[in-house]
Each structure stands twice: as structure tokens, then as C-alpha cells.
Amino acid sequence: MTDEGRLVAGRYRVRARLGAGAMGVVWRAFDERLGREVALKQLVVPEGVDAVEAAARAAREGRIAARLHHPNAITVHDVVEEAGRPVLVMEYLPSRSLAEVGVLEPGAAARVVAQVASALAAAHAAGIVHRDVKPGNVLIAADGTAKISDFGIARAVGDVAVTRTGLLAGTPAFLAPEVARGGEPGPASDVFSLGATLYAAVEGRPPFGDGVNAIALLHTVASGRFAPPAHAGPLTGLLMDMLRTEPHSRPTMAQVAERLRGGPPAHTPPPQVPLPQTRLDLAPAPPGRRGRLLPVALVALTVVGAVVAVVVATSGDDGDRVAAPTSGVTTGSATAGSATAGSAPATTTTAPAVELERAVADYYALLPEHVDEAWEMLGPGARAQGRPGFEKAWRDVEDLTVVATPVLSGPGAVTLAIGYTKGSHRVTETRRHRVVVRDGTPLIESDEVLLSEREDRKKRHRDEEKDEGDG
The missing domain is CATH 3.30.200.20 (Phosphorylase Kinase; domain 1)
Incomplete structure (x- = not known):
């Protein structure tokens, strides 16, 4: 080409x-x-x-x-x-990598890395280790959505390595010490590399420096010794935990994601990344801290995904009002067009992210067998389709599983991935739901399919048999 x-x-x-x-x-x-x-x-x-x-x-x-x-x-x-x-x-998707963006304030950096940690936690749950987490592989879209890119050198845990050249897979400045010493990468190695990425985002340089001598840098990384962060603020404790020398002493990626979601400080907005013909500003770093990150070895790839909103969203003149995700969701008097005409105002409540994510998880735990109970979890907006239409949508669905657990992806927005069988096809979908709280109860107000893939089950079975034969 x-x-x-x-x-x-x-x-x-x-x-x-x-x-x-x-x-x-x-x-x-x-x-x-x-x-x-x-x-x-x-x-x-x-x-x-x-x-x-x-x-x-x-x-x-x-x-x-x-x-x-x-x-x-x-x-x-x-x-x-x-x-x-x-x-x-x-x-x-047009975007800029975290390496190109440069130094961020702790709150903005936490919001970016929390999204990446959520994706990596899902990967680890699926038995996949990324092996090359670094700023160049963290993509930030103009709306502030962050995505981890280039699983191209990742492989499933337990897979036999195809290549036997001994070539180092990964950028030395962001490798975990055990990998620099020749050990096998694992989920804990990704945690360290993400910690090094977060460190670079707030400090302007990786924890072990960004020297051009790769061999010398590799020895430095293997030692596990680095200067504690000076500008991480409330992220310092988490960073030191992620960057522990011994893999078993680090938090899991899921724990990292959870700590970052509740992390610093609530008033700091996510970064707005300028792209061509887009004028948005990044959270500025204090003078003297605009460091240069390690050059990117590979131009990062991007994907279309959930949009992270950074402003308060309203629905109608008196619609549900959704606050920033770190502070939960606040609802006022609720209307949803004609569907809510004459309804009593909802009591104002606040729900943290974990409650909204749990509501979506509980909703899919009911489907497709318990349609009646699932219907009761819908708000007026989602019920506008009508009960017959809702039942018809789930009538022929079988073997529904949650592929990627629900995660807060914007103000009042929860995104997850599900897989199910319908007819002769296996369908995998990424869905985003708007969740509102009425009288203390989270309700599914909307259902949006962001990505849908259909696979013929018979063809997949043939491919799996072929792969087993090749192995």
C-alpha cells in the first residue's frame, strides 16, 4: 500500500x-x-x-x-x-493522543485515565493483556472521550507466542520493571504502565525519564527506582500504588478505575482537545511544567464510541437535570413530553455513579426472561415505544450476556456492551442509556445502540474448528 x-x-x-x-x-x-x-x-x-x-x-x-x-x-x-x-x-475517529496533548491538571488527567482503566479492566476480565499502554496509545476525541488504542501487540493470557524473535514488545519508558527484567507481561504490568502514563500526564515526563538510550533506560526501569510525583496532588497515593515494584502489591485495573471515578477534584472539567476546525482549550498547566513526553512509536488508531458530555444536560423546560458524573445525578421536576403530562414532580435526589451503573446491570440481569420486571425499570422516555414494542424487541432474544460491564460515560449516561443470540446470528452491541433518578429510584430513560455487530453462528463454529485444526 x-x-x-x-x-x-x-x-x-x-x-x-x-x-x-x-x-x-x-x-x-x-x-x-x-x-x-x-x-x-x-x-x-x-x-x-x-x-x-x-x-x-x-x-x-x-x-x-x-x-x-x-x-x-x-x-x-x-x-x-x-x-x-x-x-x-x-x-x-479524528483525535489527538495523550502524548500530543501534553501536561494535564490532576482532575483532567484522572478523567482521561479513568476511561482507559475501565476499558483495560474489561480486557483483563476477558483474558487480554494490552502490553503497550503508553500516552501515544491513549486517544482523546474533541468531546473529551478517551480510548485505549492499538491492541495490535496484545495477546490473550495463556496463548503461545507466535513470534520467537525475542523482540521487545512495548515502549521502554512505560514498561513495568518485571517486563524490563525479561518477565512475562500480565494484568499487573498494564497497571504499572497505565500508572506511568498517568505520571507523565501530570509531571510532563515518564517516571524513569525519557532518555534516547533504550538500553540504559531499560536498566533504569528494571531497577524500579523513580522520583515520587511532585504535581499529582490527590492522585499521588494512587500513583504510588500503581507504580509499586512488585506486581502482586499493585491494585487491580478494576480497582484503579473505581478509585479514579471517585477521584480529584469534582470541579475540574475533562480536557477539550483541539482538532482541525475545532476550537477547544485544554486545562492549562502551571508555568514551567510543560514537559515533553516520549515520542510516539506508532500513530495511534481511534474508534467511534460513547460521547462524554461536559455540560449540564436538560430535557424540556422542566426536564431531568443531570450533574457532573463525579458528583452523581440530580433530578428536578421531571417531564418527558406527553408521556409525563399530569405526573407528579419527582423528589430531588442524588445518586453516585456506582448506583447508576448498578441499575443498568440489574436491568440486563432481568432480560430477556423477565420482561415484566424490566419494564418496571424504564422511565417515561423509554416507555414511549409502548409495551408491545418492548416485548417484541426481546421476544426472540436468547443467551444474553454482559460483555463489558456498565460504566458511567457522561452526565447520567451509562454505557455497556452486551451479546445475545437472535435467530441464526450472534449479536454484539455497545449500548448507551440515559439514567434518571425519580423519587430515589434510578430509571432507564433512553436506550441508544452505538455499535452493533452480527455474526452467523454456523460460520463462527466453522472458523473455530479451523483455528483448532491450525493449532
């Missing part, structure tokens, strides 16, 4: 080269079959590595990445071939 306008796999029209790094070349392309922009990553085969072996590794990477569905992680659409080499097809 060397020129613009080239058609890849009979459907992806190359539009522009975004960049290149040690792991591959990244292109922006247009999917002519579905009419959408995508990002293509063509694997670069290192010298001395067998091309067939590299192709097998890329195919496996694509399968692993496709297992994860989370609003704050990339989604892999397809793996195709171009000139005998595999190409990963992913969703595309």
Missing part, C-alpha cells in the same frame, strides 16, 4: 497515510461497501522474521482484539490481506 486511491480487499479505498512505526503502517481509508471511514494497519515484517509467521501473528492479534467490545477501546472490524500481508481494519 504505497499510494492513495488504491483499493484494498475490493472495498477499502486508501485516502491518506497517517503514519508508521515499529509495528506497522497506518492509513485512513473509506469502506465503499458500508460507506464509512476506517483505519487500516498493515503489518511491517521486521528483518529476520518469517513472513508466514508474521501473518499468523497478525491474524491472531486481530482475533484477540475483536474479542473486546468496550466504548473506551478500539474495535477491529476485519482482517484482510494486501500484497500477501495482513491488514487490520478498525474504526476511525
Whole structure:
């Protein structure tokens, strides 16, 4: 793939080269079959590595990445071939990486990293270790939504490594000490790397520095010794826990996400990242702390996902009023168009994020078997579809599971991923719900499908049998 306008796999029209790094070349392309922009990553085969072996590794990477569905992680659409080499097809969204953004105030940094921690916690629950968490792989969209990108060198825990070259996978400045010493990356290694990423976001440099001598830097990382953060404020305790030398003494990624969601300070807005033809300002750092982060080895890829709102949202003249996610959700007198005409005003209450997330989890725990109870958890807005329409939507659904646990993704917005069987297809969907609190009870007010993928069950069974045969 060397020129613009080239058609890849009979459907992806190359539009522009975004960049290149040690792991591959990244292109922006247009999917002519579905009419959408995508990002293509063509694997670069290192010298001395067998091309067939590299192709097998890329195919496996694509399968692993496709297992994860989370609003704050990339989604892999397809793996195709171009000139005998595999190409990963992913969703595309204009954004800037955390490495490009630079130094953030602790509150803004916490909001970015909390979203990433949520995605990585879901990955760890699915048996996936990222192995290359760094600022260059944290993407921030113009609305403040953060996503972890490039699971391209991740692999499932327990998988046999395809490549046996001994090449280091990961950026030395953000590696965990045990990995720098030659150990196997695990979930705790991702926790350390995310801690190093958060450290760099508030300090302007990684904990072990950003020296150009990779070997010397690797020895420094292996020692596990670094200067405590000076500008992290209320994040200092969490950072020191994440950056503990011994893996077993670090918090889990799920614990990190939970601590960050309740973290500093509630009045600090999430960063607004300027993109082309967009004028938004980042939270400024104090003079003298505008450090330079480690150069990015690979241009990061982005995905379409949940939008994080940064303003108070209202519905109608007297609609439910939703406050910032860190301070819970506040409701006033509630109306939802004609559906609520004549209803009594709701009592003003406040609910923390965990209660809203639990309400959505409880809702899906009822479906599809207990439609009556699930209907009682809907607010007037969601009930506008009518009871028959609601029952019809869930009538033929089987084997519903929660793929990615509910997480607060904006003021009063909870996002999760579910999988279910309907007919001959297995469907995986990322959904966003607006949750309001009325008389102390969280209610599902809206249901929006952000992403839906359908897979033929018979075809998947054949593919699994083929993979087992190849193994």
C-alpha cells in the first residue's frame, strides 16, 4: 500500500497515510461497501522474521482484539490481506493522543485515565493483556472521550507466542520493571504502565525519564527506582500504588478505575482537545511544567464510541437535570413530553455513579426472561415505544450476556456492551442509556445502540474448528 486511491480487499479505498512505526503502517481509508471511514494497519515484517509467521501473528492479534467490545477501546472490524500481508481494519475517529496533548491538571488527567482503566479492566476480565499502554496509545476525541488504542501487540493470557524473535514488545519508558527484567507481561504490568502514563500526564515526563538510550533506560526501569510525583496532588497515593515494584502489591485495573471515578477534584472539567476546525482549550498547566513526553512509536488508531458530555444536560423546560458524573445525578421536576403530562414532580435526589451503573446491570440481569420486571425499570422516555414494542424487541432474544460491564460515560449516561443470540446470528452491541433518578429510584430513560455487530453462528463454529485444526 504505497499510494492513495488504491483499493484494498475490493472495498477499502486508501485516502491518506497517517503514519508508521515499529509495528506497522497506518492509513485512513473509506469502506465503499458500508460507506464509512476506517483505519487500516498493515503489518511491517521486521528483518529476520518469517513472513508466514508474521501473518499468523497478525491474524491472531486481530482475533484477540475483536474479542473486546468496550466504548473506551478500539474495535477491529476485519482482517484482510494486501500484497500477501495482513491488514487490520478498525474504526476511525479524528483525535489527538495523550502524548500530543501534553501536561494535564490532576482532575483532567484522572478523567482521561479513568476511561482507559475501565476499558483495560474489561480486557483483563476477558483474558487480554494490552502490553503497550503508553500516552501515544491513549486517544482523546474533541468531546473529551478517551480510548485505549492499538491492541495490535496484545495477546490473550495463556496463548503461545507466535513470534520467537525475542523482540521487545512495548515502549521502554512505560514498561513495568518485571517486563524490563525479561518477565512475562500480565494484568499487573498494564497497571504499572497505565500508572506511568498517568505520571507523565501530570509531571510532563515518564517516571524513569525519557532518555534516547533504550538500553540504559531499560536498566533504569528494571531497577524500579523513580522520583515520587511532585504535581499529582490527590492522585499521588494512587500513583504510588500503581507504580509499586512488585506486581502482586499493585491494585487491580478494576480497582484503579473505581478509585479514579471517585477521584480529584469534582470541579475540574475533562480536557477539550483541539482538532482541525475545532476550537477547544485544554486545562492549562502551571508555568514551567510543560514537559515533553516520549515520542510516539506508532500513530495511534481511534474508534467511534460513547460521547462524554461536559455540560449540564436538560430535557424540556422542566426536564431531568443531570450533574457532573463525579458528583452523581440530580433530578428536578421531571417531564418527558406527553408521556409525563399530569405526573407528579419527582423528589430531588442524588445518586453516585456506582448506583447508576448498578441499575443498568440489574436491568440486563432481568432480560430477556423477565420482561415484566424490566419494564418496571424504564422511565417515561423509554416507555414511549409502548409495551408491545418492548416485548417484541426481546421476544426472540436468547443467551444474553454482559460483555463489558456498565460504566458511567457522561452526565447520567451509562454505557455497556452486551451479546445475545437472535435467530441464526450472534449479536454484539455497545449500548448507551440515559439514567434518571425519580423519587430515589434510578430509571432507564433512553436506550441508544452505538455499535452493533452480527455474526452467523454456523460460520463462527466453522472458523473455530479451523483455528483448532491450525493449532
